[in-house]
Amino acid sequence: MDAKHARHSAEDKAVEAKTDQSIEPEEALTPEELAAQWEAESPEPAGPIANLVSSLVVLGLGIVGMVLSVGLGLGSPAEPAAGMWPFIISLIASVMAIAQIIVGRRGGKDGEKFSALSWYAAIGFGTLLLMVVLMPLIGFEIPSLLLCFVWMRWLGGERWRSATIYSILIVLAFYAIFIAALGTTIPRLF
């Protein structure tokens, strides 16, 4: 058990070193040190451009919301029509977006900068979308297998062999649970 564990953690270390290029820093022990270490490890804040872009997106949506709401009719305070409430919310969102553009013009501490690793999330999203497209056509088994394999091999840094074996086992387990045991009507090939 111990030998096995040692091998596993050695593997983990190897994966970590490969992907992160960093060595675990000296163990921080006091809360203050730990907080400082978290601060140092935490990704860079999103920055002023991200703040401007996200606020402008909100502002744009807010304006569209207001225009559409006016189209629905506002009515009067005593007799509000369908558009009144969405109009108020859109107005609040727009005002807040303008405030955020001003307050966050130097960036602030929130959000996170996109990094090279953000591609992992994008690829992950892509595979999920592909699964939504393929599931009604060829059932869930093959898309699930592909998803598992891509996530393990390329997004997770597993080896070919382990990624293949675990992908097959996981899909078999899901088949057993969702189809054989629960009898759900998930589109399936077999």
Place this chain on the structure above:
Amino acid sequence: MEFFGPVLDGFNVVLDPTNLLYCLLGVAVGMLIGVLPGLGPAATIAILLPMTYGVEPVTAIIMLAGIFYGAQYGGTITSVLLRLPGEASSVVTVFDGYVMAKQGRAGAALGIAAIGSFIGATISIIGLTFLAPLVARFALDFGPPEYTALAMLGILLVATISGGTKIKAIIAAAVGLFLATIGRDGFTGAERFTFGNLSLADGIDFVPIAMGLFGVGEILYNLEERHRAATAPVKVSNVWPKGKDIKEASGAIGRGSVLGFFLGILPGGGATIASLASYATEKKTAKDPSRFGKGAIEGVAGPESANNAAATSSFIPLLTLGIPANATMAIIFGALLIQGVTPGPQLINNDPQLFWGVVNSMYIGNILLLIMSIPLIGIFVRILRVRAAILAPITALITMLGAYTIRNSMFDVLLVVFFGAIGYLMKKFGFEPGPLVLAFVLGSLLESNLRRSLLVLEGDPMGFFTRPISATLLVLFIVVAVWPIVKGVIDKRKNSSLAASVAEEKLKENA
């Protein structure tokens, strides 16, 4: 006896074998998923929402409550063993818990956390049993204006107390309110923002939003993040805390439980604030504060008791007022609505079986948690050793296939994926998903009450201030809204004076 009759009936509901089974299932599954790093209680409940379909409402909520405190405890396990808090409310547990684990006392830390959680929750349930009926009776007189003010205050509190910028949290809440308006307007029958899409005519379902924002959003985010955290878990031995440990921790557990109960009733991140407050209290009252951060057992026992007590008492505003106090409660609120149960002051009288069944199930759930946490520790440690690369696609598949089974609809799955991307982007751009989900579930309640109030008050917004309760709530609303601005100005003055004094010193040094 008049009071205790329904309470005792509630035990009959819980002791029904089906309900017991689902309670056990909820706690076990909650712990299993909650132990996965990066997935907190909100994400766990969101991912597992499809499990509650097709069962009785009482059973469903009993299971969800089980998942909730199971996941809560799961977060503690990762805090102690991996130094990765599963959620904000176990951050402080890391300070002493991880050090204890390093000293070979991981078992004692986890054991005392389980005991503390159990005691904290139990004290809180007893408090809830007595307080909830009082609050519900008080709230029975609430009319539309009171509900409008209460819902507004609830959303604002959650938005301002959550981490990150307040303005962005309010924007997120506004987006949630807007999403809630999509579909047919209940008053005029007009189609709003559906663009002729039939799938949108009945509005967007709550489940895809919660599963997407909390579930898939977190999963995508973890794909990118998990490379940072790859420490192998520490070994766990002698799981049961020693007599000395229990003796040292007992005071902390007691104080944490009471503190947690009261802080949990307040809307907005009750459990997190409770755990922080408890840690600060323990450090302050300790004979030797320097032990904290070096493996003091009180530093684990206090916060863990407090956060569970708070998590339990945060059911009070949900079940008696129909106002969820935080994002996790918002998901449970959504689940209740799906089951055709509207939480509010009438619930306790209209459906005492459900109310007391759920409340009493918490006793059982916490006993199960306590019993299972000790022998199952080995399994959790083994799960933590499974590489994240293998766990990630499993959680993704559970979410995707689960989303499909709700209504056998691929459109729902697409929505989940879509909101997953939104959740991920929100995180990257510094917007919290919590206020959005909370505002979304409260959206239609807020709008309909506001419109009804305006009808009652003949369109005069000042009418809200003529009723004592709504006036009080609105004044509170204004105070909460204006306070950050005032505080910002004060802080700026302080900072600028600090900067000035530093600059002065520099000048002196140079001179």
